[in-house]
Structures are given as structure tokens and as C-alpha cells.
Amino acid sequence: MSEREVLVEVSGVSKTYRDHVAVHALRDVSFTLDRGEFAAVVGPSGSGKTTLLNVIGALDVPDAGVIRIAGHELTATPRDQLADFRLRRLGFVFQAYNLFPVLTVLENLEFVAVLQGVKPADRRRRARELLEAVGLAELADKRPAELSGGEQQRVAVLRAIMTEPDLVLADEPTANLDSENAAILLDMMEQMNREKGITFLFSTHDPRVMERARKLIRLRDGRVE
Amino acid sequence: MRLFLAMAWRNVWRHRRRSVLTVMTIALGLAFNIFMRALGDGFHEQMVDNSVRAHIGHIQIHRAGYHDDPAITKTLPELDKIRSAIDALPGVRGASLRVLGDGLASSAENSAGVSIIGVDPEREPTVTTIHRAVVRGRYLERGRRKPCLIGERLAKTLQVDVGDSLVLLVQGADGSMGGEKYRVDGVFRSGAPELDRGVVYLLAEDAQELFVLPGRFTEAVILLDSSRRVDEAARILEEQLAGVEAEVLPWYVVEPYIQQFIELDDAFFYVIVLILFIVISVGILNTILMSVFERVREFGVMMSLGMKPRQVVRLVVMEAFLLGAVGVVFGGLLGSALTLYFEAVGMDFGAWAEGAAALGLTTTVTYPKLTAANLILSNSSVLLVVVLVALYPALHAARLEPVEAMRHV
Numbered sequence: 001m002s003e004r005e006v007l008v009e010v011s012g013v014s015k016t017y018r019d020h021v022a023v024h025a026l027r028d029v030s031f032t033l034d035r036g037e038f039a040a041v042v043g044p045s046g047s048g049k050t051t052l053l054n055v056i057g058a059l060d061v062p063d064a065g066v067i068r069i070a071g072h073e074l075t076a077t078p079r080d081q082l083a084d085f086r087l088r089r090l091g092f093v094f095q096a097y098n099l100f101p102v103l104t105v106l107e108n109l110e111f112v113a114v115l116q117g118v119k120p121a122d123r124r125r126r127a128r129e130l131l132e133a134v135g136l137a138e139l140a141d142k143r144p145a146e147l148s149g150g151e152q153q154r155v156a157v158l159r160a161i162m163t164e165p166d167l168v169l170a171d172e173p174t175a176n177l178d179s180e181n182a183a184i185l186l187d188m189m190e191q192m193n194r195e196k197g198i199t200f201l202f203s204t205h206d207p208r209v210m211e212r213a214r215k216l217i218r219l220r221d222g223r224v225e
Numbered sequence: 226m227r228l229f230l231a232m233a234w235r236n237v238w239r240h241r242r243r244s245v246l247t248v249m250t251i252a253l254g255l256a257f258n259i260f261m262r263a264l265g266d267g268f269h270e271q272m273v274d275n276s277v278r279a280h281i282g283h284i285q286i287h288r289a290g291y292h293d294d295p296a297i298t299k300t301l302p303e304l305d306k307i308r309s310a311i312d313a314l315p316g317v318r319g320a321s322l323r324v325l326g327d328g329l330a331s332s333a334e335n336s337a338g339v340s341i342i343g344v345d346p347e348r349e350p351t352v353t354t355i356h357r358a359v360v361r362g363r364y365l366e367r368g369r370r371k372p373c374l375i376g377e378r379l380a381k382t383l384q385v386d387v388g389d390s391l392v393l394l395v396q397g398a399d400g401s402m403g404g405e406k407y408r409v410d411g412v413f414r415s416g417a418p419e420l421d422r423g424v425v426y427l428l429a430e431d432a433q434e435l436f437v438l439p440g441r442f443t444e445a446v447i448l449l450d451s452s453r454r455v456d457e458a459a460r461i462l463e464e465q466l467a468g469v470e471a472e473v474l475p476w477y478v479v480e481p482y483i484q485q486f487i488e489l490d491d492a493f494f495y496v497i498v499l500i501l502f503i504v505i506s507v508g509i510l511n512t513i514l515m516s517v518f519e520r521v522r523e524f525g526v527m528m529s530l531g532m533k534p535r536q537v538v539r540l541v542v543m544e545a546f547l548l549g550a551v552g553v554v555f556g557g558l559l560g561s562a563l564t565l566y567f568e569a570v571g572m573d574f575g576a577w578a579e580g581a582a583a584l585g586l587t588t589t590v591t592y593p594k595l596t597a598a599n600l601i602l603s604n605s606s607v608l609l610v611v612v613l614v615a616l617y618p619a620l621h622a623a624r625l626e627p628v629e630a631m632r633h634v
Contacts, residue, residue, distance in 0.1 A: 059529055059628045087531020094631070098526040102235035107228055112530050114228045159530075 007166060007199055008033035008056060013065030015051055015222075025051040026062065027222040033201060033215070035166075038193045040202040040209055043219035049203035050171055052219065056201070057090055057169045058082040070166045087115055091160030091198075093170035097152040099144040105131070105155050106140040109162050116163055123162075130158045134188050150181025154188055161198055170202045174209055186212050229536075233543040236516065237551075243512055244548060250508040251552025251607060252559060254501050259560030259603045260567075260593065265494055267568070267594035269487045273452060273476065278354045279417045281479050282321075282446035283455050284462065286311075289470045291443070292479070297326050297398050300441040303469045307445055310465035314458055318448045319351025324432035325443040328395035330375075330425055332383040339379065339425045341393060343432020352448040355413060355426065362387035362411035365428055372410035372428065376421035380412045387412060393425065397437035405435050452476075505607070506614045513545050517618040524622050525630025534623035541622050545615030546608065553604045560603070564595045 015026040025048045033039055041049045054060040056067060058074050067074040069089060077085060086092075091112075099108045106127050113123035131137045136154060144152055153173060160168045170189075174182040190212060192198050202209055210216060218225040237244055277283055285292075286307055288299040301307055301322075311320045324343030329336055346365040350356040355374075356364040365374055373391070375383075385391055387409055394404045407427065415421055433439055449458055455475045462473045477484040517524070524537060571590040 054628055057529070083528065083531050083533050086529065090531075092529055094526070098522070098631075100232070100523065100526075102232055102239065103228075107231070110228055114226075115531050115536070120227070 005035040006032050007035040007037070007070055008201070009066070009068040010052075010056065011066045011068075013052075013055060013062045013067060015048075015055060015060070015062045024222050026055070029065070029219075029222070029224050031217050031224055033167075033199065035199055036193070036197050037215055038190065038200050038213055039215035039217065040204050040213035041217045041219055042204055042210055042213075044205060047219040048222040049205075049219055051222075053169050053171050053201070053203045056167075057092060058086050087112065088163075089166045091163070091165040091168040093153070093156050093160050093168060093173045095172040095175045097144070097149070097156045097176075099152055099156060099159070101144050104141050104143055105136070105147070108144070108155060109159050112159065112163050118163070127158075127162065130162065134158065134191075148181070150177055150184060153177060153181070153185055157185065157189060157192070161192055161196070164196075165198070167199045167201060170200060172204055172206070173202060174204070174206045179208070182206070182208050229540055229543065233540055234547055236520075236544050237547050240516070243515070247508055247512040247548055248552045248555065251505055251549060251611070252556035254505045255553060255556025255603060255607050256560035256563060258498055258501060258607070259557070259595075259599060260563050261494060261497065262599045262603060263560075263564040263568070263593035263595045264572070264591065265490060266596060266599065267592045269490065270452070270594055271591060272486070273483060275416070276480055276483055277448070277452065277476050279415050280353055280355070280420060281476050282352050283449045283452060283476050284447040284459055285474045285476075285479050286445040286447075286462065286466070287443065287472050287474070289472045292472060292474055295325070297396070297436055297438070297443075300398075300438060300443055301445060302471060304442065306466065306469050307471065310462055311445065311447060313465065314447070314461060316450045316454050316458065318450045319348070320445060320447045321345055321348040321352045322429065322442040323349075323444040323446060324427075324429050324436060324438060324441070326395055326432070326436045328393045328425075328435075330379070330383060331392045331394065332385045332389065334384040335382055337379060337382050337423070339393070339423050341395065341425050341427060341432060341435070343427045343429040343435075345429050352446050355415060355420075358413040358415045359411045360414045362409065364411055365426060366410070367428060369408075369410060371405065371407045371431055373407040374411045374413060374426040375409055376424055377412050377414045378418070378422035379425070380409070382422065385409055391425075393427075393435060395435055397435070398441075399437045401437065403435060403437070405431075407431075502606075502610050506610055509545065509548070509611055509614045510617065512548070513541065513615050513618045514621075516544065517541060517622045521622075521625060521630050521633040524625050525627045525633065528625065528627040529631065537623040537625075538616070538619040541619035542612055542615045545611050545619075549608050549611030552611075553607055556607070557600060557604055561595060561600065564593045567593050568595060 009032050011030050013026055013029045017023045017025055029052060041052055043049055051060065055062045062075060072085065100111065103111065109127035109130065110123045128137065128140065131140055134154060139147060139151060174185060177185060186209065189200055193200055202213065204210065286301065288302055291299040311317060322345060326341045328339060328341050330339045346367060360377060365372055380386055383391060389409050390406050391409060392404055392406050397403050433441060449455060459473050459475050466473065527537065571592045574589050574591060
């Protein structure tokens with residue numbers, strides 16, 4: 001049996017949005033996630049799933065609590081360094097795919113590698129390898145508008161793992177997909193998780209994702225159940 | 226970097242019609258700027274050239290202090306040294322010595338205060354064009370008895386014409402009052418009002434006799450083969466004439482009003498350019514702002530993926546720069562073509578002939594002059610304006626919070 005390594009540690013995290021009224025999105029949330037997990041944060045709409053993914057993804061800052069990823073304490077990291085942390089340690093998959101429409105599929109995959117300063121030949125080779133591994137090589141020179149929703153989301157997943165991050169955060173990745181495409185996407189992410197050991201954390205209320213996840217973190221009204 | 230360049234270029238053309246309109250605004254503004262600058266340069270050069278060729282030459286040499294306080298007794302010292310210095314000066318197209326003084330010209334009908342210029346009739350045409358300005362009679366010739374050449378307006382004032390006589394009354398260098406009768410051999414029209422209404426040309430030896438200045442001259446005037454060499458030539462002459470009690474004056478010191486007019490004209494031009502740039506800036510700002518507002522969500526995704534604010538600024542500025550560069554290419558070509566066309570055929574401002582004459586222009590046709598400095602300055606200033614204007618929307622994009630930006634619809 002392989003040795004467990006805690007990759008994500010969330011301890012006592014709270015987040016309140018204050019607009020006209022105070023909305024307690026997260027209340028004293030604590031849990032851990034091991035490296036290599038295929039996990040999902042589940043719960044009804046408004047339960048705090050997206051907020052939790054945002055604070056783990058260094059896109060938002062909690063009001064209280066501590067978040068550590070691979071030993072790096074996010075809550076103690078200056079805001080201007082969080083962009084660099086996201087770039088080097090995290091991958092993101094969004095519900096609406098969010099590929100860059102003016103770039104080809106290949107260039108979309110290269111985007112983050114360019115930000116990381118990877119050499120052109122290296123990043124192109126890696127992008128092509130990934131596309132071939134999931135059978136999307138023929139889409140390399142197409143623009144996102146020429147792809148189906150399922151194809152776009154698969155490319156978005158490849159973009160997220162392009163630079164081999166510690167953790168991929170996927171916010172409702174199957175919400176806009178039909179059953180067939182959702183299954184293909186989940187197969188692909190499971191393949192990446194299994195073969196490359198990439199850790200995935202989803203936010204979802206899609207039963208198809210919940211069935212596949214090996215760990216579920218249930219949220220209700222901002223608390224872990 | 227190449228990926229971002231490609232991204233910026235494609236972003237520019239996402240809204241083709243809007244970008245084309247912006248490019249046209251930039252191009253037309255730049256073309257107008259290049260053309261107006263060239264027109265100004267050509268006009269100024271022509272003005273300087275006309276004044277230089279009408280009378281003042283590129284460089285004048287006098288006895289020290291003559292320019293500030295002219296006096297008949299202040300004649301050129303050490304003529305041999307001055308002649309040698311001029312002979313040794315490179316790039317001299319022509320040089321002439323003159324005797325200068327003031328007096329009263331009287332005819333049977335009228336009289337007028339005049340400047341009297343004694344010239345060498347063979348040397349003077351190497352410097353000025355006065356010999357070509359004769360409209361009646363003939364230019365000065367040695368061997369004819371006491372000839373003089375007067376301006377058309379002066380001839381009208383004195384009611385004299387070719388063949389008539391006039392008397393010049395002057396105070397000589399020795400303080401004595403003297404007068405002499407001269408025969409009008411020619412009447413000229415230079416286009417320069419001060420010459421046409423107030424100058425009498427004599428043979429140098431007749432002027433020396435009139436002013437009691439035997440063998441003496443007041444002024445040496447030099448024409449160079451290029452007006453760009455004036456400062457260098459003046460410096461060389463000053464070095465050559467060190468120790469000689471003489472002053473070496475470039476044309477813009479002799480006639481400072483020309484330089485002042487050019488500076489004033491430039492100032493007006495810059496005001497026009499400023500207004501033009503404000504109009505261009507508003508167009509570019511509008512385009513870039515719209516482009517940023519339409520892509521708020523996209524910027525949010527970029528920053529979520531780890532793009533830093535300074536990289537966002539760079540991307541937006543790069544887009545503006547590319548938009549500006551396309552405008553500069555078209556504007557530069559259009560402005561250059563327009564300018565080169567009118568540089569070849571000229572622009573006739575006949576309707577403003579009076580005003581042109583007042584500025585020392587002998588022709589109403591102006592030739593714009595396209596210079597490398599004009600192209601470099603116009604193109605680079607437009608690009609600079611584009612980049613500066615783009616900074617505001619770029620900074621706006623860079624300050625977006627990724628989470629909020631991604632919620633943007």
C-alpha cells in the first residue's frame with residue numbers, strides 16, 4: 001500500500017460576503033485531500049461549493065482559517081504572489097470551458113506554458129502528446145468555435161494539466177454537457193488521474209460525477225456535513 | 226511572446242469593422258499631419274530661400290557692431306583677410322561686396338527716403354536674384370554713366386521710369402552733405418516690399434564716391450550651396466577672422482523676423498497637431514475600452530490561470546500598438562504619396578498673393594517638402610499617443626479581480 005501524502009489541508013476556513021446583507025458562504029470548513037485523489041465537493045446550489053474552490057484555488061481569500069497546498073500556506077501568501085502560485089501549482093477547468101476564442105486548440109494548451117516560460121519546442125511537443133493521448137490530435141489547428149461543447153471541455157482539461165500541476169480544480173465541469181460527452185470527459189479525467197497521478201477536486205451537483213468520485217465532501221449552508 | 230503577439234493581432238481583428246474605422250482615423254490623421262508638416266517645411270524653406278536670394282544671402286560680414294548700430298563710417302576692416310577667408314570657405318556658391326548707406330531720392334515730382342546699395346554688377350548676381358527681377362530697362366552695367374536700378378513701387382512714388390533722372394542726397398563718411406544725379410537704367414520687382422519701395426542700387430564705385438568711401442565696402446555677403454551649412458560656415462569664418470574686427474552673421478540674425486515667424490507658425494502647427502491627436506486619442510480610447518469591456522470574462526480566465534497584471538497590461542498595449550502600427554503604415558504611405566505629389570506639382574495659393582508678398586515670397590506656388598525627420602517624428606508620435614492612450618484601459622483590465630471578472634456576462 002502506497003504512503004499517503006496530504007496535498008490539500010483546509011482548516012477552519014470561513015468566508016462571508018458582505019453586500020447589503022451578510023452571506024456566510026463558508027463556515028469553519030475543514031478537511032484534507034491526499035495527493036492522487038479524485039474528489040468532489042457536492043451540495044445544493046448556494047451551499048458554498050464554488051466559494052470553496054475559489055479559496056482553494058487562490059482566487060479568493062478566506063476571512064478566517066488556513067489553507068495549505070503541498071505544504072504551501074496560501075492564507076499567508078501575499079496577494080500579488082498568488083497569481084504565480086496558481087500558475088505553477090494549480091490547473092483550472094470551468095463550467096463554461098473558457099477557451100480563448102482567438103487561439104487554436106494547440107495554442108490554448110500552450111498558453112499557460114508560455115506564461116511559465118517553457119521553451120516553444122518543448123511546450124508544443126507536450127501539447128501534441130496530450131492531444132494524441134486523448135485522441136484529439138486532429139483538432140490541434142481548429143479554433144474553439146469549430147469544436148463541440150464536449151470537445152471544448154476536453155481541451156480545457158488538457159489545458160489544466162498541461163503544466164502538470166499539483167491539483168486540478170474543476171467547477172461544475174459537466175454542467176453544460178450531455179450524458180455521452182460527460183462520460184467521455186470523466187473517463188478522460190479518470191485516465192489522467194490513474195496514469196499520471198493528477199489530483200482532481202470537482203465542485204458538482206451532477207450525480208454522474210458523484211458516482212465516479214472516490215471521495216465526497218458534502219457541503220450544506222457553508223458547512224461540511 | 227510570439228503566442229501573445231499572435232493573440233494580440235487576432236484580438237485586434239475580432240471586430241473588423243471597428244478596427245478598420247480606427248485604423249482609418251489614425252491613417253487619415255497621420256497623413257494630414259505629415260502633409261501639413263511638409264507644407265510648413267516647404268513654405269519655411271521657400272521663405273528663407275526667397276529672403277536669402279532676394280538680398281540678405283546666407284551669411285553677412287560687417288565691421289563689428291554694424292548690425293546693432295549701422296553707420297556709414299563702419300566699413301569692413303582688413304578686406305584682404307576677409308576675401309581670403311571667403312575664398313577658402315568650402316561650399317560657397319557666390320560672394321559679393323556692397324556699400325550701404327541711406328539717403329533721400331528726389332525726382333522732379335517727389336522725394337523718398339531710400340537705402341542705397343552699391344554693388345559689383347558682375348558679383349552680385351552670384352548671390353542674389355535682383356538682376357532677374359528687372360521688369361523694365363536693364364540691370365546695372367559698368368561703362369554706363371551713373372546708372373541706377375530702382376524698385377517698381379519707388380519708381381511709382383517718385384513718378385520716374387527708365388531713362389529718367391533722380392538725385393540722391395546723402396551724408397558722406399566725412400560728414401559732408403553731398404548729392405549726385407543718376408539715370409534710371411532699370412526698374413525691378415523683387416516681390417519683397419522693402420526692396421521694391423525703398424532701395425536704390427548703384428555701381429559700387431559710384432556709391433563709394435557718393436558716400437566718400439574710396440575703396441571701402443560696408444558688407445560682404447555670401448551664398449552657400451546649402452542652407453543647412455550656414456552654422457558650420459559661420460563658425461569657420463569666425464575662426465578664420467579671429468583678430469579681425471568683424472562680425473559674421475547668419476541670415477537668421479540679420480533678419481530675425483523670418484525665424485520668429487517660422488517659430489510662431491510651428492507653434493500654430495503644434496496646436497493643430499494637438500487637436501488632431503486628441504481626436505485620434507478619443508477614437509483609439511473608445512476602441513480599446515470597448516475591446517476590454519467585451520473581454521472582461523476572458524481577462525478573468527487569463528488571470529485565474531496565472532497571468533500577472535503586468536502581462537495583461539502588456540497584452541492590451543500590444544493590441545493598441547498593432548492597431549496603431551497598421552494605421553501608421555497606411556497613414557505614412559498616404560501622407561508621403563500626397564506630399565510627394567504636391568512636392569512635384571506645387572500648390573498655388575494665388576488667392577493669398579498679398580499675404581505671401583508680405584512674407585517675402587516671390588511666388589504664390591508653395592512646394593511641400595517631405596523630410597525623414599517629419600516621417601520619423603509623425604509616425605513615432607502617433608504610435609506613442611496610441612500606446613499612452615491604451616494604458617488606461619490596460620490598467621483597468623489589469624486591476625480586475627479574477628473571480629468577479631469571470632462572473633461578468
